[in-house]
Amino acid sequence: MNDTIVAIVTALGSVGIVRLSGARSLAIAQKLFRTKSSWESHRVLYGRVVEPQSDRVVDEALVLFMASPRSYTTEDVVEFQCHGGMVVGQQILQLCIKEGARLANPGEFTLRAFLHGRIDLAQAESIKDLVGAQSAHGVQLALAGLQGKLSHSLRELRADCLDILTEIEARIDFEDDLPPLSVEQIRGKLTTLRQKALVYLATKERGELIRSGLKVAIVGRPNVGKSSLLNAWSRTDRAIVTDLPGTTRDIVDSHLVVEGIPITVLDTAGIRETEDRIEQMGMERSRRVAQQADLVLLVIDSNQGWTEADQQIYELVKDRPIVLVLNKVDLGMTDNLPQLNIIAKVQTAASLQEGILALEETILRAINANKITEQNLDFAINQRQAECLQRVVDSLERVQEAINANLPLDFWTIDLRDAIRSVGEITGEEVTESLLDQIFSRFCIGK
Incomplete structure (x- = not known):
């Protein structure tokens, strides 16, 4: 429960969403996302997802940060809203894992919502x-x-x-x-x-x-x-x-x-x-x-x-x-x-x-x-x-x-x-x- 988890939360389509949940969600997102806007909770940001070492642009995307406890899991949550298909979401997923997130287990976001008392x-x-x-x-x-x-x-x-x-x-x-x-x-x-x-x-x-x-x-x-x-x-x-x-x-x-x-x-x-x-x-x-x-x-x-x-x-x-x-x-x-x-x-x-x-x-x-x-x-x-x-x-x-x-x-x-x-x-x-x-x-x- 102390680690930060990540997963692609959408099926294959024109838009994909990659979700982070945990204490390091914001830090990981800020390392991967370039935006001119300030990071505020529950505010949609526009910018580019990049590979941090090379600054290579991975996708043009939107990001939504939801600070604890006002999120699905009650933890800090970040969602990358990127272009769909089979490649872009997987690239962002791998970048998050490379920065310290762990691939979520089946149902783990909902499990955390339950364990934190948000739902029964x-x-x-x-x-x-x-x-x-x-x-x-x-x-x-x-x-x-x-x-x-x-x-x-x-x-x-x-x-x-x-x-x-x-x-x-x-x-x-x-x-x-x-x-x-x-x-x-x-x-x-x-x-x-x-x-x-x-x-x-x-x-x-x-x-x-x-x-x-x-x-x-x-x-x-x-x-x-x-x-x-x-x-x-x-x-x-x-x-x-x-x-x-x-x-x-x-x-x-x-x-x-x-x-x-x-x-x-x-x-x-x-x-x-x-x-x-x-x-x-x-x-x-x-x-x-x-x-x-x-x-x-x-x-x-x-x-x-x-x-x-x-x-x-x-x-x-x-x-x-x-x-x-x-x-x-x-x-x-x-x-x-x-x-x-x-x-x-x-x-x-x-x-x-x-x-x-x-x-x-x-x-x-x-x-x-x-x-x-x-x-x-x-x-x-x-x-x-x-x-x-x-x-x-x-x-x-x-x-x-x-x-x-x-x-x-x-x-x-x-x-x-x-x-x-x-x-x-x-x-x-x-x-x-x-x-x-x-x-x-x-x-x-x-x-």
Whole structure:
């Protein structure tokens, strides 16, 4: 924490930013940057970045100095705003390292912000979610976390647990000086806290759907219109469409956002009996993708109706959630569907771009996403936070069991302390070095 770190904080583009943070940030910047302006905090300076020994100009740039504590990390921070591309930012980075800075570890800027008390651990994880958001809903959810909505609720939960613990321990230490403990009142408070924790826990599934999205595989026999369906849905020509069976031989994907839910659509090779080795490899990949998908769109030719080949494909994916897509309805319908274990069925004419809206509505209903988009989520927890909250729920249940078993007050406090500790692990009030390493190693370098 005493050294000065540096990293390129922007992706490849027309503008690049190189960030320094630490006690020597200003000294390093002043050695590398030539400007006629005076160095003042939070003032943008114009000048040239130079190689100090030779005075060779590296770039014409802007520099922003942010004096401690008014910066992202609360340390002295300097940002070089230079031209983009692959070379200039790397040159400035190497000059900073040569002058004594160290290349930042993944997430180290945010780690320093946490360790200096600028943000808590839940807010730090929201920054990672914000950077990786795949939709506007994902951005809103991450911003809510960054603004402390989850942290505020959790601090209230932890404070209420501490109040109960204080009340119980007071009776242990000063039993003769205080009125008897109201067991029913304690039971009521514990029930309320457990219900709160369960409400927070229930946001995980919705949050994961908004953050990570849905993986949808389009499967079916050759020439039923799978690629046409992908092109119509994505409004692009991602997949080649011909009348020849077996045209698609590899996985073609498209990334969509439907009602705020990121969806990765995977068009797979048509599954059929063939001697073509390349086509066989494509079909094997199709089977694997279908097994890993969150939802399978089983496409059939409505004009031909249900065939033996359709039945064979259905047998391969019947353990997955399935939406049956009756495509080519513009050419006619053959009503011979057997009894199938499917979520829903929908009619489309992909070549005419008909039925796509109905397909989207069917998928959203299938995953209950309509309920998600109708709700204004204040926050949603992630997997790590869910594991901590589950321990909170379990600990509070064990306190109730200790009360029901008429165990001494000391036994009540054991599990109550576990609940308090688990909440603290989410916000960072109870944290270990290994936990921090685990969390921040998932960040990109530069954050």
